Amino acid sequence: MIAAFTLSAFPDAAPMNGLIGGILIGLAAALMLLGAGRIAGVSGIAARATGISDSGMSKSSAWMFLLGLPIGAAIVAAASGGMAPSFASPAFLIVAGLLVGVGTRLGSGCTSGHGVCGVSRLSQRSIVATLTFMAAGIATVAIMNSLGLEVLP
Amino acid sequence: MMRRLLPPLVSGSLFGAGLALGGMTDPARVRGFLDIFGDWDPTLAFVMGGAVIVMAIAWRFREHMAHPLFAEKFSLPDRSDLTARLIGGSALFGVGWGIAGLCPGPGIAALVIEPVSAAIFVVSMLAGMFVVRLVEGNA
Numbered sequence: 001m002i003a004a005f006t007l008s009a010f011p012d013a014a015p016m017n018g019l020i021g022g023i024l025i026g027l028a029a030a031l032m033l034l035g036a037g038r039i040a041g042v043s044g045i046a047a048r049a050t051g052i053s054d055s056g057m058s059k060s061s062a063w064m065f066l067l068g069l070p071i072g073a074a075i076v077a078a079a080s081g082g083m084a085p086s087f088a089s090p091a092f093l094i095v096a097g098l099l100v101g102v103g104t105r106l107g108s109g110c111t112s113g114h115g116v117c118g119v120s121r122l123s124q125r126s127i128v129a130t131l132t133f134m135a136a137g138i139a140t141v142a143i144m145n146s147l148g149l150e151v152l153p
Numbered sequence: 154m155m156r157r158l159l160p161p162l163v164s165g166s167l168f169g170a171g172l173a174l175g176g177m178t179d180p181a182r183v184r185g186f187l188d189i190f191g192d193w194d195p196t197l198a199f200v201m202g203g204a205v206i207v208m209a210i211a212w213r214f215r216e217h218m219a220h221p222l223f224a225e226k227f228s229l230p231d232r233s234d235l236t237a238r239l240i241g242g243s244a245l246f247g248v249g250w251g252i253a254g255l256c257p258g259p260g261i262a263a264l265v266i267e268p269v270s271a272a273i274f275v276v277s278m279l280a281g282m283f284v285v286r287l288v289e290g291n292a
Contacts, residue, residue, distance in 0.1 A: 077266055085178065
């Protein structure tokens with residue numbers, strides 16, 4: 001969709017899309033911070049919306065934020081002529097979903113809350129959480145690859 | 154009502170657009186980023202970098218604000234303790250993230266891109282969250 005600069009060493013990378021996408025995410029989180037006075041942590045907001053957590057923004061605000069996620073993605077998908085990425089099979093999706101759900105509650109956040117909002121604030125907890133889940137993700141992919149486990153079709 | 158509900162809707166939409174544009178709703182790109190020992194795809198470093206830089210500026214703005222634009226006060230996490238729970242939970246999250254190439258935001262955003270797969274992930278994620286609440290009460 002956008003390819004103003006590329007990386008010769010990584011021909012499949014889309015650095016410009018990534019940078020602009022990241023800036024949009026940063027603006028979204030900035031609006032939540034400076035507008036509502038809250039952290040845009042998606043796992044916490046999802047727990048709040050569904051009543052799994054009782055703390056955080058109002059339930060209606062949480063639902064509005066969650067509703068916005070697919071709306072924004074749909075606009076980008078439509079503008080780029082549709083997206084058809086591959087997803088893992090149901091068994092992998094279920095195991096991964098359970099681990100993500102349990103992990104984000106125990107770890108108090110995910111890529112957005114810790115990785116974007118917390119790291120940018122230099123929160124010690126968020127920096128440690130982010131390094132931990134990045135390392136765990138890297139190890140998981142490496143181990144699955146070495147075992148020859150094909151996750152995506 | 155609109156003054157209260159519009160900001161989270163706009164924020165969520167910007168967030169979802171950023172996730173889709175940055176490639177985070179594409180599990181292959183996410184797993185490619187985590188595959189540093191294989192065919193590494195650095196795209197997500199640019200996503201994280203762009204988001205963190207904008208938010209770092211926002212935190213500076215915040216220092217000069219007595220209260221948020223649309224709320225009475227800031228309600229922000231203030232803990233700084235490192236616990237086994239934080240690290241263990243983050244590790245579990247990372248394993249799940251690595252397996253399917255999805256985390257909570259992209260999973261929910263992908264409901265319009267690949268509805269069935271995304272819904273299986275999101276429902277499982279909520280089930281996992283619910284289990285934690287069942288086991289230890291609300292946190």
